[in-house]
Amino acid sequence: MPANNNDRIERVAVVAAAKNGAIGKDGWMPWELPEDLKRFKALTLGKPMIMGRVTFEAIGRPLPKRVTIVVTRDKDWSFDHENVRVCHDVESAIKLGDKIAATDGVNEVIIAGGAQIYKLALPFTTRFEVTEVHAEIDGDTFLDPLPSDQWTESARQKIANPDGPDYSFVTLDRR
Numbered sequence: 001m002p003a004n005n006n007d008r009i010e011r012v013a014v015v016a017a018a019k020n021g022a023i024g025k026d027g028w029m030p031w032e033l034p035e036d037l038k039r040f041k042a043l044t045l046g047k048p049m050i051m052g053r054v055t056f057e058a059i060g061r062p063l064p065k066r067v068t069i070v071v072t073r074d075k076d077w078s079f080d081h082e083n084v085r086v087c088h089d090v091e092s093a094i095k096l097g098d099k100i101a102a103t104d105g106v107n108e109v110i111i112a113g114g115a116q117i118y119k120l121a122l123p124f125t126t127r128f129e130v131t132e133v134h135a136e137i138d139g140d141t142f143l144d145p146l147p148s149d150q151w152t153e154s155a156r157q158k159i160a161n162p163d164g165p166d167y168s169f170v171t172l173d174r175r
Contacts, residue, residue: 011099011124013111014043015143016131017165023115027058031138031164036131039169043129044110048100050093050121051112053077056084066110067100069093071117090120093098115141122146127174135165151173 015034017023024030045065053072062068062083062147069078069085070077071093087093097109111121118125122144128151155171 008107010108010126011094011097011111011121011123012043012108012127012129013118013121014129015061015113015118015140017143018133018137018139018165020065020136020139021145022135023113023143025044025137025139027054030103030137031133033161033164035169036038036167037154039129039131044112046104047108047110048104049110049112050090050097050098050161051116052114052117054113055114056116063079067104069096069100069133071120074124088152089125094124103168115143118164128170130170130172132168132170133165134167142145145170 001075003154013024016029016033016101022030042165044063048067048069049063050069052072053074056068056070062081066084067085069087070079071090073088077089085096087096094109101107111117111125128146151172153170154173157169159167159169161167
């Protein structure tokens with residue numbers, strides 16, 4: 001794992017993924033799971049979040065009570081809001097997230113997607129909070145499979161969903 005100057009800060013990827021790895025379709029999540037959205041809010045509130053520009057634009061606004069660090073290769077892209085910062089690579093976003101977390105007195109930086117950001121941030125990620133959707137879902141954006149030898153499951157809560165596919169909240173810690 002890359003060295004950093006503040007080992008107490010965890011980098012937590014929060015993602016919902018189907019059995020086949022689908023995480024998105026047509027710029028949004030291909031399911032409606034209100035409990036997953038509540039969990040996302042609970043896991044991210046008050047913490048700096050790193051996300052790609054496309055994910056940020058899909059959400060359409062800064063989320064309340066969170067600093068959002070938007071990663072984009074577009075040097076001309078900007079967003080005028082006190083809780084939005086722009087970085088042009090994941091490494092500088094991680095450093096900025098760590099700095100904001102330390103300043104705010106929190107010990108986590110959230111990696112909030114999309115697929116490219118999860119992939120680029122993987123070497124820095126210390127934990128995954130995954131909503132496993134127990135179905136094959138039609139998607140156009142996919143999460144790369146995680147190397148199983150690098151992650152240990154430390155928690156699992158299965159949810160029976162009367163309105164759609166069942167799912168589980170799963171915590172994976174880096175070995």
